Amino acid sequence: MRIIVPMAGRGSRLRPHTLTVPKPLIPIAGKPIVQRLVEDIAKVLKEEIEEIAFIIGDFGEQVEKDLVEIANNLGAKGTIYHQDKPLGTGHAIMCAKDSLSGPVVIAYADTLIRADFKLDPDADSVIWVKQVDDPSAFGVVKMNEKKEIVELVEKPENFVSDLAVIGIYYFKDVGVLKNELQTVLDNNIIHGGEYQINDGIKGMMAKGYTFVPGEVDEWMDCGNKNVTVDTNNRMLGFLSKDGEKLVSETAVVENAEIIPPCYIGENVVIRNSSVGPNVSLGNNSTIADSSVKNSLIQTNSSIKNANLDNAMIGNNASFDGNFTSISIGDYSVLE
Incomplete structure (x- = not known):
């Protein structure tokens, strides 16, 4: 199992604290956000973590050493990739394409969770969600009668569901997502000036891959002060x-x-x-x-x-x- 952590943004909404320290390294209860994130994911997965790949901006040599140490402390190889331009979530993931093989969890490093569940071995992917009071403020999942995710809807004006996507995903074979995101890049499929992971997921759904929700008990944001x-x-x-x-x-x-x-x-x-x-x-x-x-x-x-x-x-x-x-x-x- 690998964990991929896109974290190239500096965190403008958390300034001035992120002017000198990248947001994922801001401490929460004594540990950097990104460290708590990968430790909590490792606890949920209950599987050996082979590699943790961090996709970062120009954060400096010391940050890279700190991130590798976080991975090493979990018994995993730490790998650093760079996203030089803010071209979106899909582009960020493809910056780590050399690590996109086999089972992978992709987790964005501005959120923390508390969860206890087992991965569905029959599902091609799990999208972690949390029930929210105001779905119109989030991207949400639409499900069929078999409780499978069939659509991702961004900030719906009309009610679709109250299960918000929290930015953590599991892929049984992330190589499939890699191929779909390559298609997104090759065909210049852009939303809001960026390449999005959702377009890769939609490509997988169109080809019949099964997505199911993994609901977390707690979802904690670190967006602003x-x-x-x-x-x-x-x-x-x-x-x-x-x-x-x-x-x-x-x-x-x-x-x-x-x-x-x-x-x-x-x-x-x-x-x-x-x-x-x-x-x-x-x-x-x-x-x-x-x-x-x-x-x-x-x-x-x-x-x-x-x-x-x-x-x-x-x-x-x-x-x-x-x-x-x-x-x-x-x-x-x-x-």
Whole structure:
């Protein structure tokens, strides 16, 4: 089994945090989004992962090393491909064409899931979906009486179904998708100025390949600051229920209260403060004379005299002030 992760976009909706760090490497409860994604997929599949291929932009040598290490830690080979131009999901997948063989999961690195199900061995493909309240805001699946997916409909004006496509797919033989996407590229089939994975899937459906839904229990987005903070909150809750240790033994807590669930990284110092619930503090950060809840603070940052709620603060930042719901990028100073 292989996992293919298209992640070439910088994440403009999450700026300023993505000006220096690609969105999939933003930490959620202490781990990069993309790491949590592939770990959760590996748990669901319950199969040996041979390779994890990451399709990235010009993110730099260190990012590439970090991604390969994420794959290696799961016992898989890490492969890096580059998408030099933002030409869509179908084009991104074809940038990894040397890895498009055999059974594959394709997962876009801006979403996290909680799920527990077995793959249907008789299906040619599984499209993972989540029931939503407002289907008109999403791409959804249309199914026949046998509960097979027969059509993908983008933001339907009239009700088709309430099962939204979350951007994770399984192909029993991804080589078939590869051939269909090559046809899309060769014939310059473009929607919105981009080559889309949906056109490859529609080509497979037209040839009789069977698609079924795989429904997830939780679907968490990391699109902008508010939803990323909310995803951090929800993930902390799940990890706490799972019994995962979230507070580092190297943390220094003096005259302070930690209200769980919280992730407290290595060498964090908390003095004269209340932290939590739903707070992630990255390694080497300091909190002093403050109240912090429902917030995500990355590494090497200093917070004092603050009352934070629904805040997101980057790496190496310094904040001293009275604002509450803030979004501060890396190396910012507000004093």
